[in-house]
Amino acid sequence: MADRSKSSEGAHGAEIMPRHVAIIMDGNGRWAAERGLPRALGHRSGVEAVRRTVQAAIDLSIPYLTLYSFSSENWSRPQDEIDDLMGLMKRFIRRDLAELHQNNVRVMVIGERDNVDHELQVLIDEACELTRENTRLNLVIAFNYGSRSEITRAARRLAEEVAAGRLSSADITTDLMTRALDTKGVPDPDVLIRTSGECRLSNFLLWQCAYTEFVFLDAYWPDFGRELLLEAITQFRGRERRFGGLSCRSTA
Template identity: 55%
Template structure:
């Protein structure tokens, strides 16, 4: 499948596309850690730890499958409403992942980016994120984006504020505001829109993930809890994607 230019406005998308091969960009909503732990009589923290193992498998499987961009929804802006103990467990696992995995990511050609409000995790974690991004910035085999303290509505609102500020400062004419103008201020600027979004755990909703970017994505919902997700499940989702005909609004006839 040929790749569309980065940040291509929706109006410029092709009218239709036949069955596709490998999606350029896959978004993944990782859901089910807590249910996985509860079903086994384990503490929540062990469910999240098992989820980190699934991330490791999925990054490798995505690179092996030839996926160029993988975006993982790891921690939503709404997740801060969870108990203090669970938030502490999650942020602790994040720091451990950054410390232990960055070497493997760099060695395997994976570039790491983080979108979302990283500063909310505190200066130590924000510094670790910046260091991991710097250590992997020259890699190109797989672009791994992790959404942390991320919410799509807040992202769009922030982009709208930035566009309004440009208009107020006289740097942008009101008549020049279009999808591309707003897209330049999204956290995903420079990234292709997702072709496929996968959600685990059997739930069928986006939960405030990449709402703008997912306008023409294909969706696959899998009845597997995230800690059990592996290359077989990824292949299942990719197989379903290959059977789709992407029309980009051109109709179903």
């Protein structure tokens, strides 16, 4: 079920903080290119931006933060870049997991496990298991993730339930479909931020973003941190979220 907090449903944006912030972390390569640096250094600087953003979300008491770290389409990149990205993910878990756990952060990873090497798979499972009872921040990492694939897998699971006689096709509702997605139990994003000036979703949380506010920033991801997060939240708070209803200022 799409989970909207009482503070946000039907309320004017200026009165609320987002419960769930989702971010498409874009622009590492262009950030590096503009500085005459290898793309790998752009990705490594992007990891520092992740650390700053996670800490800012903790400081601002944002309950859910979802980061688009590696899409299912990213496998088409050069192999050396893929290897570097996989290595960064491993190092991030090894270096930061203890601190995340100490800060009461729950780590969740959504996406497919295909093509992910065994060592990284083990690290992901360990991070999720170690932190699963934590409550201060839910850090959702979209890794090897594509929204169309997620929706297809959810539909396939429901079809299998119908074929097995455990479910009737008439029982399939939008709420049931939502609970079949990778993000089961996670509220829909209130605001989605994309860095680098690009204005598209790139196959990210297509189902979940039906009523999400979008904020597109020109800054590249390695330059992101508390200040730009607050800038995006300020834009969000200036919006009026109606969820298909009338404006609270409407006289109609």
